[in-house]
Amino acid sequence: xxxxxxxxxxxxxxxxxxxxxxxxxxxxxxxxxxxxxxxxxxxxxxxxxxxxxxxxxxxxxxxxxxxxxxxxxxxxxxxxxxxxxxxxxxxxxxxxxxxxxxxxxxxxxxxxxxxxxxxxxxxxxxxxxxxxxxxxxxxxxxxxxxxxxxxxxxxxxxxxxxxxxxxxxxxxxxxxxxxxxxxxxxxxxxxxxxxxxxxxxxxxxxxxxxxxxxxxxxxxxxxxxxxxxxxxxxxxxxxxxxxxxxxxxxxxxxxxxxxxxxxxxxxxxxxxxx
Amino acid sequence: xxxxxxxxxxxxxxxxxxxxxxxxxxxxxxxxxxxxxxxxxxxxxxxxxxxxxxxxxxxxxxxxxxxxxxxxxxxxxxxxxxxxxxxxxxxxxxxxxxxxxxxxxxxxxxxxxxxxxxxxxxxxxxxxxxxxxxxxxxxxxxxxxxxxxxxxxxxxxxxxxxxxxxxxxxxxxxxxxxxxxxxxxxxxxxxxxxxxxxxxxxxxxxxxxxxxxxxxxxxxxxxxxxxxxxxxxxxxxxxxxxxxxxxxxxxxxxxxxxxxxxxxxxxxxxxxxxxxxxxxxxxxxxxxxxxxxxxxxxxxxxxxxxxxxxxxxxxxxx
Ligand SMILES: Nc1ncnc2c1ncn2[C@@H]1O[C@H](COP(=O)(O)OP(=O)(O)OP(=O)(O)O)[C@@H](O)[C@H]1O
Ligand SMILES: Nc1ncnc2c1ncn2[C@@H]1O[C@H](COP(=O)(O)OP(=O)(O)O)[C@@H](O)[C@H]1O
Ligand code: SF4
Ligand SMILES: [Mg+2]
Ligand SMILES: [Mg+2]
Numbered sequence: 344x345x346x347x348x349x350x351x352x353x354x355x356x357x358x359x360x361x362x363x364x365x366x367x368x369x370x371x372x373x374x375x376x377x378x379x380x381x382x383x384x385x386x387x388x389x390x391x392x393x394x395x396x397x398x399x400x401x402x403x404x405x406x407x408x409x410x411x412x413x414x415x416x417x418x419x420x421x422x423x424x425x426x427x428x429x430x431x432x433x434x435x436x437x438x439x440x441x442x443x444x445x446x447x448x449x450x451x452x453x454x455x456x457x458x459x460x461x462x463x464x465x466x467x468x469x470x471x472x473x474x475x476x477x478x479x480x481x482x483x484x485x486x487x488x489x490x491x492x493x494x495x496x497x498x499x500x501x502x503x504x505x506x507x508x509x510x511x512x513x514x515x516x517x518x519x520x521x522x523x524x525x526x527x528x529x530x531x532x533x534x535x536x537x538x539x540x541x542x543x544x545x546x547x548x549x550x551x552x553x554x555x556x557x558x559x560x561x562x563x564x565x566x567x568x569x570x571x572x573x574x575x576x577x578x579x580x581x582x583x584x585x586x587x588x589x590x591x592x593x594x595x596x597x598x599x600x601x602x603x604x605x606x607x608x609x610x611x612x613x614x615x616x617x
Numbered sequence: 618x619x620x621x622x623x624x625x626x627x628x629x630x631x632x633x634x635x636x637x638x639x640x641x642x643x644x645x646x647x648x649x650x651x652x653x654x655x656x657x658x659x660x661x662x663x664x665x666x667x668x669x670x671x672x673x674x675x676x677x678x679x680x681x682x683x684x685x686x687x688x689x690x691x692x693x694x695x696x697x698x699x700x701x702x703x704x705x706x707x708x709x710x711x712x713x714x715x716x717x718x719x720x721x722x723x724x725x726x727x728x729x730x731x732x733x734x735x736x737x738x739x740x741x742x743x744x745x746x747x748x749x750x751x752x753x754x755x756x757x758x759x760x761x762x763x764x765x766x767x768x769x770x771x772x773x774x775x776x777x778x779x780x781x782x783x784x785x786x787x788x789x790x791x792x793x794x795x796x797x798x799x800x801x802x803x804x805x806x807x808x809x810x811x812x813x814x815x816x817x818x819x820x821x822x823x824x825x826x827x828x829x830x831x832x833x834x835x836x837x838x839x840x841x842x843x844x845x846x847x848x849x850x851x852x853x854x855x856x857x858x859x860x861x862x863x864x865x866x867x868x869x870x871x872x873x874x875x876x877x878x879x880x881x882x883x884x885x886x887x888x889x890x891x892x893x894x895x896x897x898x899x900x901x902x903x904x905x906x907x908x909x910x911x912x913x914x915x916x917x918x919x920x921x922x923x924x925x926x927x928x929x930x931x932x933x934x935x
Contacts, residue, residue: 396799396800396801397770397799504889506889534661534662534826534889534890535661535826535827535828535867535870535871535872536661536866536867536870536885536886536889537661537889538870538872539870539872539883539884539885539886540885542872542883543882543883543885546882561799561800562800562872563800563874564829564871564872564873564874564876565872567872567873567874567875567876568872568876568881568883591874601801602800602801603874604804605800605801605803605804606800606829606873606874607800607803607827607829607830607832607833607873608829608832608833608873608874608875609828609829609832609856609868609871609873609875610832610856610857610875611832611833
């Protein structure tokens, strides 16, 4: 059963000069189609990876999926409800927002440096009226869930390493008890050994809590063992979509083949390398 | 081609005096670079990769200083005169291409200037060589008159490599030259580095945190941890049979496209790289090491069998 459905998702950006300038210079309107008619669906409790190079439209899709950006055309629905439906009543919208959370690439930028970790984690609890009267206990539980300790609630984000900060971002996403988490390059800023810790944590949480992930990355290797299904984006278009094992074994699109060939291997003798 | 290595680094030590004591980001590091080879430096952030590269060419920011050891380039010990080697004999490529290019100057002029600074040639010859160095990195020599902003990130990084190569140095130190680039462009840039070694007999030190890049590009690899050399050896050997537990962990935790069929968890090394003011005694890796013995906590292991600084090798030998 699919929980997330994107249908014909499209987002255009207007890069033109202001109208007055255009009138004076006779320059045409310039429209960039960052996401172009993208459709996919994600099975409940699985990971769907969107892979593509810089500028291919990955983060733009993420922002539409979480409701931060409206599509120019097409829809994205969670359990059949359209996030961007203007007719949605506020209570339903809030309920939907609670169920969708996001983890960003830069754990520095996404955590308020002036707040203690406890306050950062309690904020979504207040916003959604969760764990009323037992916030402290819930914060401790969240920290434990991501492999940190209760006492970390008293510390500030800068007192943590990059990997630990990413654990805090994940704990914050978990606070609202979501079923769908969008991870936009969650480990790109981390060292491999720390990346392995964070990827394993995401997998464990998925098993324990039945979470569904949209996992965004430029690195095919990172999703090789994470994703059930992979969509490959090029210039805003989904050029290929297959189950992970099939995609690695027999990529259909030349662009996917190129991405696979260019990905560094640990044992290049088996491939084309030196 | 002479038999002596192009570069020999012996017991290199870099110190930074601070109010809380002396920090040692590079601690007793020794290695050689042969002519025509690519030596990789790999390790997690803070391992001392960049600092080691910078020390070779005398680019340590004060108050940091080289506190011990020596660097022998082409048979001569380099000291205060390191600056004279930069550009002409040792070229450098850094991660961010924009810091190395002047945005206001045509790239052909930047290349020709570098060439004339280091080689005794006239303007016409310099321009001819500039065109050739663009060709060498796979760029259209017809674009000599373009400005940096007219190129994509990958093309700009290749211009930077062309600039580092322009004076035909014997050694190129490339610090994370592809970290900011997409994989397709990364493959092109690494291809250029391999080609200059093969075609010109130049040597390259490639600094990266990416084991896959090491595997695809280098002949030998040095694994650094907490400013110390953990393991060094032929790349294929080190990757298929790492002897140091840190190297083993680094390799096992690297996800690769070769793993697609597996659904298991990635190997994870517990903990993280120590800060410079809290480097553990004995073997710096011991708090994270599953094999740590009593001795590891007290005595720093020397490089054994010319391969790994780990007491396990002494046990095996005994
Ligand atoms: N607010 C905006 N205004 C104008 N253009 C935008 C805006 N947001 C994104 N774009 C453009 O849309 C395209 C896709 O951007 P997006 O951020 O989705 O890429 P990405 O795949 O996430 O890339 P990266 O891997 O570099 O993060 C790019 O060309 C980008 O410049
Ligand atoms: N100017 C400096 N003063 C003091 N310590 C520094 C300075 N620059 C780097 N370091 C420290 O030296 C160590 C090695 O740094 P670096 O060589 O940049 O590591 P790598 O390139 O392997 O990530 C790190 O712990 C870093 O924090
Ligand atoms: S010396 Fe001891 S602690 Fe260090 S890597 Fe070897 S076994 Fe582990
Ligand atoms: Mg992005
Ligand atoms: Mg570095």
